[in-house]
Amino acid sequence: MNELFFAWKRAKQLTETVDLVRGEMTSLHRKTVSALVVMDVHARDVVAGMAAKGTSSEGDFEWLSQLRTYFESDAGDGGGGGGGGGGGGGGGDPPPSETVIARMMNASIEYGFEYLGNSSRLVITPLTDRCYRTLMGAIHLNLGGAPEGPAGTGKTETTKDLAKALARQCVVFNCSDSLDYHTMGKFFKGLASSGAWACFDEFNRINLEVLSVVAQQVLEIQIAVKNRVKTFVFEGSELPLRLSCNVFITMNPGYAGRSELPDNLKALFRTVAMMVPDYALISEILLYSDGYLQARDCARKIVATYRLCSEQLSSQDHYDYGMRAVIAVLRAAGNLKRKHPDADEFQLTLRSIVDVNACKFLSHDVPLFNGIVRDLFPGVELPPPDHGALDDALNRACEAMNAQPHPYFLQKCVQLREMIVVRHGLMLVGEPFSGKTTALRVLAASLTSLSEADVPGETPVTCVFLNPKAVTMGQLYGESDPITAEWRDGVLAVQFRKLASSRADERKWLVMDGPVDALWIENMNTVLDDNKKLCLPNAEIIAMRGAMNMIFEVSDLAVASPATVSRCGMVYLEPSQLGWRPALKSWLRTMDGRLARKSIERVEGLFEWALPPMLAVKKRALRAVSPASDANLAASCRRLFKARSISHWSPYDRVGVVNA
Numbered sequence: 001m002n003e004l005f006f007a008w009k010r011a012k013q014l015t016e017t018v019d020l021v022r023g024e025m026t027s028l029h030r031k032t033v034s035a036l037v038v039m040d041v042h043a044r045d046v047v048a049g050m051a052a053k054g055t056s057s058e059g060d061f062e063w064l065s066q067l068r069t070y071f072e073s074d075a076g077d078g079g080g081g082g083g084g085g086g087g088g089g090g091g092g093d094p095p096p097s098e099t100v101i102a103r104m105m106n107a108s109i110e111y112g113f114e115y116l117g118n119s120s121r122l123v124i125t126p127l128t129d130r131c132y133r134t135l136m137g138a139i140h141l142n143l144g145g146a147p148e149g150p151a152g153t154g155k156t157e158t159t160k161d162l163a164k165a166l167a168r169q170c171v172v173f174n175c176s177d178s179l180d181y182h183t184m185g186k187f188f189k190g191l192a193s194s195g196a197w198a199c200f201d202e203f204n205r206i207n208l209e210v211l212s213v214v215a216q217q218v219l220e221i222q223i224a225v226k227n228r229v230k231t232f233v234f235e236g237s238e239l240p241l242r243l244s245c246n247v248f249i250t251m252n253p254g255y256a257g258r259s260e261l262p263d264n265l266k267a268l269f270r271t272v273a274m275m276v277p278d279y280a281l282i283s284e285i286l287l288y289s290d291g292y293l294q295a296r297d298c299a300r301k302i303v304a305t306y307r308l309c310s311e312q313l314s315s316q317d318h319y320d321y322g323m324r325a326v327i328a329v330l331r332a333a334g335n336l337k338r339k340h341p342d343a344d345e346f347q348l349t350l351r352s353i354v355d356v357n358a359c360k361f362l363s364h365d366v367p368l369f370n371g372i373v374r375d376l377f378p379g380v381e382l383p384p385p386d387h388g389a390l391d392d393a394l395n396r397a398c399e400a401m402n403a404q405p406h407p408y409f410l411q412k413c414v415q416l417r418e419m420i421v422v423r424h425g426l427m428l429v430g431e432p433f434s435g436k437t438t439a440l441r442v443l444a445a446s447l448t449s450l451s452e453a454d455v456p457g458e459t460p461v462t463c464v465f466l467n468p469k470a471v472t473m474g475q476l477y478g479e480s481d482p483i484t485a486e487w488r489d490g491v492l493a494v495q496f497r498k499l500a501s502s503r504a505d506e507r508k509w510l511v512m513d514g515p516v517d518a519l520w521i522e523n524m525n526t527v528l529d530d531n532k533k534l535c536l537p538n539a540e541i542i543a544m545r546g547a548m549n550m551i552f553e554v555s556d557l558a559v560a561s562p563a564t565v566s567r568c569g570m571v572y573l574e575p576s577q578l579g580w581r582p583a584l585k586s587w588l589r590t591m592d593g594r595l596a597r598k599s600i601e602r603v604e605g606l607f608e609w610a611l612p613p614m615l616a617v618k619k620r621a622l623r624a625v626s627p628a629s630d631a632n633l634a635a636s637c638r639r640l641f642k643a644r645s646i647s648h649w650s651p652y653d654r655v656g657v658v659n660a
Contacts, residue, residue, distance in 0.1 A: 010044045022291040022341060028118060030338075035121045037289035042124040067104045067132060067165060069111065073097060102166055105133055107140035112167035112195075112244060122154070122161035123285045125278040131158045132165075138270035139246060142226045144218065146203075148251040149274035151563040152322035155250040157530065158274070159199045168244060169196040174526035174535040175205050178473065181213035183539050185235045188217050188247075192224070192234060195242025201526055202563075203249035204258045215265035218247055222268060252563055279303045279326055286327075290334035291341070298349040301376050302329055305353055308372045313365045317557040318429050318570045324529075328569060329356050332422045350377045356422060359415035360429075360570035363577060387414055389455055393446035401445065402589055403438050404582035413443045416571050420507075420549055423569030425528035427516075427552040430573035433583070433631035436553045439573070440511060447507065459547065460506040464495050469514040476520060478536050487538050496534050497542050506547065513553040516560050524550070528567035580611065580634035587638055603641075611637065 017040060020033050046066055055062045100111035122128065135145040135158075147155035156172060163170035173187070184206075191198050206214070217235070224232040225243050232241055249269060252258065283299035292298055306321040313319070332352035340348065353373060361369055394413050398405040416439055419426050428436040444461040451458045468476055471491060478490040489497075499508040527534050532544040544550075557565055584607055591600050614637075615630050628636075 010040070010047055014040045014044055018288060018291060018293075021289065031120065032118055034289040035119070038121045038123055038285055041285045041288060064105055065129070065133060067102060067136070070101050070103060072099065072101050102136075104136040107136040109136065109139055109166060110244070112169075114167045114169050116164055116167065116169065119164065121164065122157050123282045125281050127274065127277055128154065128158055128161075131272050131274065132162055134270060134272045135159065135162055135248070141270070142222050144222075144247040144249065144269040145272060146249045146251065146269035147272040147274050148253055151252060151561075152324045152566045153274040154277055154323065155272075155274050156199055156201055159197075159248045159250070163197050169194070170199055170248075171196055171541070172199045172201060172526055172531045172533065173539070173541065174201045174523060174533075175203050176477075176523045176535075176537060177205055177207055178477070178479070178537040179206050179210060181210050181217070183537065184210070184214050185217060187539050188221060189234060189237065189239060191245045191247065192221055192232075192241050193239050195244040197244075197246050197248060199248045199250065201250050202252060202522065204251045204253070204261060205522065206259065208259045208262065211259060211265055212262050215262060215268065218265070218268050221245065221247070252561075277323055279306070279323065282323070283326060283330055286330045287333060290330075290337050292333070292337060292345050294345045298333070298345055301346075301349060302326060302353065304376055305357075305372060308376075309357070309369065312372065313368055314362065316362065317560065318360060318427070318565060318572065320562070320566045320570075322566045324566045325356075328422050329353055332356050332418075335421065344380070346377055346380050347382065350380050351382055354382065355415075355418050356569070359412070359419060360572050362572065363574055385414075389450055389453070390414065390417065390446060393449050394442060396449065397442045397445040401438070401442060402586050403442055404585050406578060406582050408577045409435055409439065409582070412571060412573055413439050413446070416440070416443055417447070419569040419571055424532060424544065424548065425524075425550045425552075425567055426569035426571065427554055427557070428571050428573065429554055429557065431555055431575050431629055433578075433580075433629055433635065434573035434575045435578055436573055437513065440509070440551065440553075444509065451506075461509060462499070462502075462504075462506055463509045463511055464499065465511045465513055466491060466495065467514045468492070468512050468520050473520060477523060478538065480538065489536075493534070493536055493540075493542070499548055500542050500545055502545070508545070508548045509551050510548070511551045511553060516552060516554045516557060516564070518559060518561055518564075521552075521560060521564050525563060525567065528564070575629045575631045578631070580631045583631060583635060584638065607634075607637075 014037065017033060017037055021030065021037065025033065050060075050062050053062055057063070100113075102109050102111055131147060131154075135147075138145045145159065147158060149155060160170050160172065171191075187198065190196075204211075220232070220234055224234075224241050225245065228243060229241055231238055233239075247269075251261075280299050280303045283302050284295045287295035287298055303326070306326065309319075310321045329352050332355055333349055336343075336348045336352055337345075350373060358366065358369065391410070391414075394410055395405050397403075398410075403409070412435070416426075416428070428439065430436055440463065444463050447458055448460045451460045473479075474488075474490065476490045476492050478488060478493045480487050495510060499510055502508060524534070526532075527544065527550055534542045534544075536542070552568065584604070588600050588604055591603075595603075611634060615633065618624070618633070
């Protein structure tokens with residue numbers, strides 16, 4: 001009876017907390033309360049589950065399997081992770097007489113007392129609980145943890161959230177094949193001295209010969225922690241040891257460029273298999289934390305939408321329906337709820353699904369997608385989107401940049417802006433002449449003009465363009481001189497640091513205009529996920545700022561890994577939807593002042609007369625040696641026409657003679 005009363009009391013407290021989220025709050029307070037809601041929902045579900053199963057003893061598995069904290073007088077047997085948290089004594093010092101101990105199953109670890117800031121918390125699902133139990137057991141046994149599984153299953157985030165639960169600092173580092181054992185040794189020295197955790201993402205991308213040395217380095221630290229020494233010798237240096245240090249690794253098995261871990265390294269880590277997370281539960285809790293009262297029904301519709309899309313729509317390299325895609329929809333739904341707190345929640349959910357997903361579908365998949373959402377949201381009609389002053393700003397920018405305000409092009413500019421709001425990493429995907437670069441430049445000019453007009457919430461835009469395939473990997477990210485061992489920054493590192501350190505109140509877009517492959521893009525995984533940090537081969541970590549975006553212009557993602565695709569928002573542009581006529585009109589406008597108006601109209605008429613049948617013959621009767629789109633052929637025709645005809649223009653065609 002007491003359990004049922006406590007469960008009812010927790011549910012009542014949670015409802016009162018959600019009511020706070022629905023009211024007026026600062027962003028700082030909202031983040032705090034949202035994290036409280038996520039933790040309270042888990043606590044409510046745990047208490048309700050134990051009440052339903054009749055848990056009545058401290059020895060019951062349902063109770064022992066939960067992460068619990070105790071205030072105890074003696075931490076002498078705190079396990080492998082005990083002794084020396086963020087605020088505790090130095091490594092090897094006698095434990096305090098009273099401290100906080102975290103327990104789970106038979107593992108007990110001293111609380112770290114490290115202040116980690118006002119951050120969000122991960123939604124706890126049965127998969128997360130199992131991962132916690134395995135990692136806690138690994139720490140208790142003086143081993144590291146090794147979550148492995150497909151992209152988007154929460155490997156890194158679960159490790160980070162366990163560190164938050166134990167109040168331990170966790171440093172996430174993205175590994176690459178350019179790391180050597182010297183760099184890893186410097187990293188391990190810092191971990192052992194500070195007592196922090198490290199989560200090495202994509203650990204199996206490191207070369208096999210380096211991994212063999214890393215295994216010995218990790219073993220030395222684990223032996224020192226097991227013996228609970230105050231100092232130890234590591235890589236020729238005597239270091240103070242804080243016993244709370246630990247090493248975790250995450251792996252995506254089966255991808256290109258991945259090494260198999262050597263056996264002596266496998267023995268130092270406890271493996272955790274991370275598979276498909278519970279999308280519906282995660283969506284429900286996050287919507288609940290954003291103030292949605294119909295969170296369960298909305299979450300089911302979001303998950304059903306992605307399931308039906310994966311089954312009925314075509315298979316494309318840039319389509320992704322994983323957890324990160326769901327999180328983008330939830331983020332958009334939260335933004336809409338804060339902007340329209342009294343609107344219909346199904347309408348807000350439908351709007352967020354359409355805004356985040358419609359921009360990435362091919363033209364033949366759009367009707368199918370519209371049919372899916374229409375069936376899942378019967379009777380829900382979306383009002384026409386109100387973009388405020390953005391539409392006028394886009395038209396003015398097109399006029400100033402000699403671009404044609406084609407409806408499809410303007411729609412893609414708006415979708416690009418909406419994607420920038422919910423994703424800090426995104427890709428413009430499309431063949432040449434689809435308008436990718438022009439869309440970026442027009443949108444940047446539009447947002448800058450809105451900022452100059454003092455439109456609320458708008459700031460100027462700074463764009464930096466790089467071609468990642470024009471330089472080597474060392475010139476892109478940086479490399480050490482093989483003779484002097486002096487570090488030299490790469491062009492990406494220089495520009496990224498410059499934008500990240502800028503204090504100006506403006507949007508900063510770092511645009512990578514070039515093909516994506518698994519060689520250079522994998523080094524940016526921690527930039528594109530929620531860590532938002534660029535990890536360089538010299539172990540330097542540069543954090544992104546809030547108004548900074550990584551944007552990639554690519555023609556396709558045929559050789560990109562699922563880990564890369566799932567981390568980025570997608571905006572797809574099709575040359576066939578834009579056609580060749582907008583580029584022709586822009587080209588003819590450049591003739592103003594050089595040709596008379598009648599001559600320009602005659603040239604336009606000739607193109608309209610000749611190009612359509614020529615393109616039709618090319619499609620039906622000819623075989624292309626090198627594939628080319630209609631817009632590309634039209635551009636070649638314009639160049640040939642200008643080169644062959646400019647010397648034959650009559651003086652009467654020129655503006656000066658006609659106007660004389």
